Amino acid sequence: KNEVEQSPQNLTAQEGEFITINCSYSVGISALHWLQQHPGGGIVSLFMLSSGKKKHGRLIATINIQEKHSSLHITASHPRDSAVYICAVTPSGTYKYIFGTGTRLKVLA
């Protein structure tokens, strides 16, 4: 069993839909990261969470430390949101990331 599990693996949505991607982890962490990988391969960091909730534009990320669970929400989805979204955790006491396998999102116009 992977230490970081994401669901769903693939997601197709219509433009304007509300999207939720889930991440569960099994280790103690100091932070959880949501990353976006575009078709060209480059990865950008969307959020770093250690508690609570963060919002940036149409993106919202939440984390429940007790339940070892995080969600990434996209409101009013747009075709330009199409990408792979990756959850990664920094285990406590380390400077490393453990990655989930990613969720491939396609938003149709």
Add this chain to the structure above:
Amino acid sequence: DGGITQSPKYLFRKEGQNVTLSCEQNLNHDAMYWYRQDPGQGLRLIYYSQIVNDFQKGDIAEGYSVSREKKESFPLTVTSAQKNPTAFYLCASKRLAASTDTQYFGPGTRLTVL
């Protein structure tokens, strides 16, 4: 502009040859990382370095080697001992001020062994 550069973007190699992938950063970050990405799998750590002239093996170091002679540079050599080297390789860097600091990623190098 500050950032991480990787070269080349695409690399083709004949079986049995060693090849070196470049990673350079001008962010003044102490830590640098090399990851491998395969279809359907999460990124896996190959090697990492937290200080010049020091580096540690990650989860899949066999068949790879690195050096860290300068803070800005962390080249990865894929040796002929790596049994399945075709993959997408990503370099990253971060500050060491806090373990929660974000890693910054390069654009990646896609290696194909012919």
